[in-house]
Each structure stands twice: as C-alpha cells, then as structure tokens.
Amino acid sequence: MTVKLGVPSKGRLMEKTFDWFGERGIELGRAGSEREYAGRVGGVEGVELVLLSAGEIPRDLAEGRIHLGVTGTDLVQEKLASWDLRVEMLAELGFGHADLVLAVPSCWADVDVLDDLDAAAAAFRDRHGFRLRIATKYHRLVRDFLRDRGVADYQLVDSQGATEGTVKNETAEAIADITSTGETLRANHLKIMADGLILKSQATLYRSRSAAMTDADRAVLSGLLERLAVD
Ligand SMILES: Nc1ncnc2c1ncn2[C@@H]1O[C@H](COP(=O)(O)OP(=O)(O)OP(=O)(O)O)[C@@H](O)[C@H]1O
Ligand SMILES: O=P(O)(O)OC[C@H]1O[C@H](OP(=O)(O)OP(=O)(O)O)[C@H](O)[C@@H]1O
Known part of the structure; x- marks a missing residue:
C-alpha cells in the first residue's frame, strides 16, 4: 500500500x-x-x-x-x-485565510448586532408571513452559531455560489459566506454584523x-x- x-x-x-x-x-x-x-x-x-x-x-x-x-x-x-x-x-x-461571516444589507441602519437581527427577524415574519432567509452553503456552521446565540426566527436557503447576489435577487435577506478582502460584500451592498464572525478559516x-x-x-x-x- x-x-x-x-x-x-x-x-x-x-x-x-x-x-x-x-x-x-x-x-x-x-x-x-x-x-x-x-x-x-x-x-x-x-x-x-x-x-x-x-x-x-x-x-x-x-x-x-x-x-x-x-x-x-x-x-x-x-x-x-x-x-x-x-x-x-x-x-x-x-x-x-478567510472568515465565515454573517452579513446583512448595508442599508439596514438599525441592524448591527445579532440581538438586532433577532428583533428584525421577528418583525420580518409578522410583516411578510415567512421567516427571514439567510443564504449560505455552510448550513451546519450557521445553524450551530445562531442556536448558541439564541437566534431562531430565520430559515436557511441553500446557495452553492455567488451567495452575495441572493440579496439583490431577492431570494434571501441576509447571507453567511467566506470573505477575505471584503470586496464582494461591499460590491453587493452588504455589511458584516459586528458580532457576526462565525469562523476563521x-x-x-x-x-x-x-x-x-x-x-x-x-x-x-x-x-x-x-x-x-x-x-
Ligand atoms: N476569497 C477567498 N479567499 C481565501 N480563501 C477562500 C476564498 N474563497 C474560498 N476560500 C477558501 O478556499 C477553500 C476552497 O473553497 P471552495 O469550497 O469555494 O472551493 P472551490 O474552489 O469551489 O473548489 P471545489 O469546488 O473543487 O471544492 C475553502 O476552505 C475556503 O475557505
Ligand atoms: O472577500 P473577497 O475577497 O471578495 O472574497 C469573497 C468571495 O470569494 C469566494 O467566492 P469564490 O470566488 O470562491 O466563488 P463562489 O462564490 O462561487 O464560491 C466567496 O464565496 C466570496 O464570494
């Protein structure tokens, strides 16, 4: 062998x-x-x-x-x-080196930390009748991270690539993806949540x-x- x-x-x-x-x-x-x-x-x-x-x-x-x-x-x-x-x-x-992060639209002025996201998610569900969607290919890591921080009112949608585009395409409200320079997030008008670092890879x-x-x-x-x- x-x-x-x-x-x-x-x-x-x-x-x-x-x-x-x-x-x-x-x-x-x-x-x-x-x-x-x-x-x-x-x-x-x-x-x-x-x-x-x-x-x-x-x-x-x-x-x-x-x-x-x-x-x-x-x-x-x-x-x-x-x-x-x-x-x-x-x-x-x-x-x-790359960071797996949770990001939301830059224009969400009142949503900077996970507590804000939790509140925004509840409001989102009341208004739209479905849960706020987070696009990612990192299902296990995102679920574990949000469960440990008490955020539950969301749903994951699978995205195997070009994940940052899902918000503009209106198939998700937030994303969790790998970033290194941050350029892709910026180009797609997304901001990393202040306490949204899921994993350093x-x-x-x-x-x-x-x-x-x-x-x-x-x-x-x-x-x-x-x-x-x-x-
Ligand atoms: N922009 C980036 N900067 C640095 N590392 C990155 C970046 N994007 C992805 N990576 C890292 O590269 C590794 C491979 O990423 P990915 O799963 O996207 O592979 P791939 O190139 O699509 O390959 P394959 O499809 O063959 O599995 C991952 O560990 C990821 O963290
Ligand atoms: O912070 P940045 O330097 O802009 O890098 C981040 C981008 O790099 C990776 O994508 P990749 O190019 O591997 O393509 P993919 O989206 O198809 O996975 C990752 O998924 C981000 O989209």
Whole structure:
C-alpha cells in the first residue's frame, strides 16, 4: 500500500500547498496536463498524491480513503459532524485565510448586532408571513452559531455560489459566506454584523483517524511528518 495525500485539485489552494510541501523538501506536482487529476511526488518514497475537490477532502479523510489531506478549516467543520473525532488537525499552513461571516444589507441602519437581527427577524415574519432567509452553503456552521446565540426566527436557503447576489435577487435577506478582502460584500451592498464572525478559516493539514495502514505505511507516515516538522 501507499500513504495517500489528498490536495485540492485547482486554484490558489493547490499552488500554495505545493509550495508549502516544496519548502520542506517534498516535491508535489501534477502528473500530466492541467486537466489530469493524477499527481506525482518527489523527495519521498511510498506517498501517493491524489488531487481532489477541496470540498470532498473532509469526507475522504473521514471515510479513510486518504491518510492525509489539505483543505480549509471551514470545509472540515462544515462537512463533518464531530469533526475532531474523525480527523486530527496536524498543522495550520498559514495561507487560504478567510472568515465565515454573517452579513446583512448595508442599508439596514438599525441592524448591527445579532440581538438586532433577532428583533428584525421577528418583525420580518409578522410583516411578510415567512421567516427571514439567510443564504449560505455552510448550513451546519450557521445553524450551530445562531442556536448558541439564541437566534431562531430565520430559515436557511441553500446557495452553492455567488451567495452575495441572493440579496439583490431577492431570494434571501441576509447571507453567511467566506470573505477575505471584503470586496464582494461591499460590491453587493452588504455589511458584516459586528458580532457576526462565525469562523476563521485557513488551509490546514489533517490526518484521517480511520484510514487503514500497514506497518510499512506507518513508517512512511511518521518519516513524512518528521520531514514536515509536524506530529
Ligand atoms: N476569497 C477567498 N479567499 C481565501 N480563501 C477562500 C476564498 N474563497 C474560498 N476560500 C477558501 O478556499 C477553500 C476552497 O473553497 P471552495 O469550497 O469555494 O472551493 P472551490 O474552489 O469551489 O473548489 P471545489 O469546488 O473543487 O471544492 C475553502 O476552505 C475556503 O475557505
Ligand atoms: O472577500 P473577497 O475577497 O471578495 O472574497 C469573497 C468571495 O470569494 C469566494 O467566492 P469564490 O470566488 O470562491 O466563488 P463562489 O462564490 O462561487 O464560491 C466567496 O464565496 C466570496 O464570494
């Protein structure tokens, strides 16, 4: 067998993950063309690189299909219930920083904190006959966050992309999404609630708690983690 390492298959996360491993003497790269999802590994024996969707890496780790995986903290905590029982966080990699935030229209002058949102949500329901809609793809994280803060009078609507546009399109009144520069929120006339930071995320290296390993794999893994200076 081999030790399987799952890495995002495209974009900034892939490039920066390759750089992070490269700085530690492990050369990762694509095996073929831009569109081929096979990887190659140099500088260490017995490790296989698997290029995967960032959003699928949490489940692949939890189900033991890969031994190690790099993806955002947000995706692991959203996709896996009791994530820390299923994967082990080995190292934060220092890139891919993004905040998951709750945002409302900038023109809602009286709604700045969650208590205001709670009141606005009750008024909204009285006026419109349905609950205030929050668009997001982070259902678990948003529900847990609002439950812990006593906000209940809302409904989630699923949005898998271009989430900030849902308010203008009148399919939601508020959104919860990832932001880094804040430009997308500003361009869509949305403001972050003062106490609306749900999670700070960054690219992180995780280990599966369930992937099967031979003794040889165990030796490869511990050698690799030593090279990466994580344990
Ligand atoms: N604007 C951003 N700045 C920094 N990090 C971001 C930004 N947008 C998303 N991310 C992070 O990148 C990671 C991957 O995001 P996302 O789920 O959007 O992947 P994707 O590019 O759509 O990939 P895939 O569809 O293959 O899963 C997430 O952990 C997310 O936090
Ligand atoms: O704060 P900013 O720097 O403006 O970045 C935020 C945007 O980046 C991400 O979208 P992405 O480009 O990954 O596309 P998506 O909306 O389809 O997920 C995220 O969903 C926001 O829309």
